[in-house]
Amino acid sequence: MDDESRPSKKPRGGAGSGLTAFALRMAKQLDDVEGDGDGAKKNNLVFSPLSLYVALALVASGARGDTLDELLALLGAASREELAEFARGVAERALADQSAAGGPRVSFACGVWHEKTVTLKPAYRDDAVDAYKAETRAADFMNKAEEAREEINRWVCKATNDLITSILPEGSVHSRTGLVLANAIYFKGSWSLPFDKELTVTRWFRRLDGSRVRVPFMSSSRSTEQAVAQYKGFKVLKLAYAPHRIPTWDESPFEMRRDEREKKHGVRHVSSSGEASARFSMCVFLPDKRAGLPRLVDKMAAAGPSFLWNHLPKDRVEVGDVRLPRFKISSSSELKPVLQAMGVEAAFDVGRADLSGMLVAGRLVLEQVFHRAVVEVNEEGTEAAASSACTMVLVCARYGPTPDFVADHPFAFFVVEEVSGTVVFMGHVLDPSEHAE
Incomplete structure (x- = not known):
C-alpha cells in the first residue's frame, strides 16, 4: 500500500x-x-x-x-x-x-x-x-x-x-x-529495550553545513529487531518506553497474552474504564540526505497531522546497524x-x-x-x-493604544481661547532651526 x-x-x-x-x-x-x-x-x-x-x-x-x-x-x-x-x-x-x-x-x-x-x-x-x-x-x-x-x-x-x-x-x-x-x-x-553502554562509541556527526563533530553514539547489537520503516526520502525508528505492567486479559491457555496479541493484531490494551492505556515512544525521522531535514520539516508541516501517525513503524523488523547519538x-x-x-x-x-x-x-x-x-x-x-x-x-478600558507623537517634520500650531472659540495665534513650523531677529 x-x-x-x-x-x-x-x-x-x-x-x-x-x-x-x-x-x-x-x-x-x-x-x-x-x-x-x-x-x-x-x-x-x-x-x-x-x-x-x-x-x-x-x-x-x-x-x-x-x-x-x-x-x-x-x-x-x-x-x-x-x-x-x-x-x-x-x-x-x-x-x-x-x-x-x-x-x-x-x-x-x-x-x-x-x-x-x-x-x-x-x-x-x-x-x-x-x-x-x-x-x-x-x-x-x-x-x-x-x-x-x-x-x-x-x-x-x-x-x-x-x-x-x-x-x-x-x-x-x-x-x-x-x-x-x-x-x-x-x-x-526507560527504554523497553535499553542500549548496551559497552556498545556506545564516539563517531563523527555531520552538520547541515557539512562540518563534522565527534559525539557518543548509542548502538544496538547487529541483526536485532527494531521498529523501523523505510519511505521515499526518509526512514523512521520507533523506540518504545517500558510500559506500566498490566495483567493479561485472560490466563486461559486458549488466549494469547497481551503482548503477543498486540504484535499480531496491532491492538492496544483497553483498561476496565474503556480507555486505551497510554503508550509512550520516541520516533526518529531521519532524512536520507545529509541536508534533507529542512525539506522534511516543510513536508511534514504541509501534509498535516496524518503525516506523523501514518508513518510510524507498525512492526519490528530485523535491522543491521542502528546508531543514535x-x-x-x-x-x-x-x-x-x-x-x-x-x-x-x-x-x-x-x-x-x-x-x-x-x-x-x-x-x-x-x-x-x-x-x-x-x-x-x-x-x-x-x-x-x-x-x-x-x-x-x-x-484601562477608556483608552486605546498609546499614540506616538514625534514632530520631526513641518507642522502647524494654533493658540486658542476655547470658551469663545477664538484663535489667538497660529502658524507653521517649517524649519525650527531658523530664529527671528
Whole structure:
C-alpha cells in the first residue's frame, strides 16, 4: 500500500488532531526563526507542543470574538468546550503518572496567578480548575512583582524536578501585570529495550553545513529487531518506553497474552474504564540526505497531522546497524512574534484583545508567551521537561493604544481661547532651526 494512502492511526478532526497539526506548524515556524537564508539551522531545537497547546487553550477559555477565533484556528478546534474536553482527557490519561506500575514517570501542573486587586470570573476559574487541573492564586504584581515572578519560577522548578529553574525572565512581570498562566510537564521513561553502554562509541556527526563533530553514539547489537520503516526520502525508528505492567486479559491457555496479541493484531490494551492505556515512544525521522531535514520539516508541516501517525513503524523488523547519538538539548523562546506570524494577532493588540471571560472587572491584553524545554537521551531512556507561561497586562478600558507623537517634520500650531472659540495665534513650523531677529 502506498504510504500516503495508509489509514491514520489517530482519529481525524478535533483538538487531538489539532495538537499534531499545531506541533508540525510550530516546528516549521521555529525552524525558520532559528535558520538563516539558506534554510540551515543554527541551533538545536526542542519544545513541547502539548505544553504550549494547553497554555494557549487556557487563554482561549477566557477569549471572545476575533481573539477567540484566531486562537481556535491556530489550535485546530471548533470551540472552547472542545479544548477543555481535550485538556481534561490529556490530564487524566496521557499525562497520568505510570511510575508506580513500572512505566514512565509523568507529571503535569498548571497554575493561574492573578493580581490580588482583581477577581477571576467564577466560570473561568471553574474551567481552569476542572478541565486544566490548575491551581489559582492571588499575587501582588502591583507592589511586589519581582517576588511574584520568583514564586512562579520556584513553582516551575519544583514541577519539572529542577530541570527548568525558571520560565519568567527578569522584567517579564511588573506592576501592570494582571494575570500569569503557567504549566509544567515532566517525563522520565526507560527504554523497553535499553542500549548496551559497552556498545556506545564516539563517531563523527555531520552538520547541515557539512562540518563534522565527534559525539557518543548509542548502538544496538547487529541483526536485532527494531521498529523501523523505510519511505521515499526518509526512514523512521520507533523506540518504545517500558510500559506500566498490566495483567493479561485472560490466563486461559486458549488466549494469547497481551503482548503477543498486540504484535499480531496491532491492538492496544483497553483498561476496565474503556480507555486505551497510554503508550509512550520516541520516533526518529531521519532524512536520507545529509541536508534533507529542512525539506522534511516543510513536508511534514504541509501534509498535516496524518503525516506523523501514518508513518510510524507498525512492526519490528530485523535491522543491521542502528546508531543514535546521546544528546541533551534545551531551548528558550519568547513566542509573541512566532504566534503573530501564525495568525494570533488580536490577543496581543491592546485595541482589539478580547479576554473578557477572565476577570470580573478590568481589561487584559496578552503581553508575551514564554516557553522552555529540555530533553536528555541516553542508554537508559529519556528525561525531559517543559514549561510555558502567558503573561497578561491590565489596560484601562477608556483608552486605546498609546499614540506616538514625534514632530520631526513641518507642522502647524494654533493658540486658542476655547470658551469663545477664538484663535489667538497660529502658524507653521517649517524649519525650527531658523530664529527671528
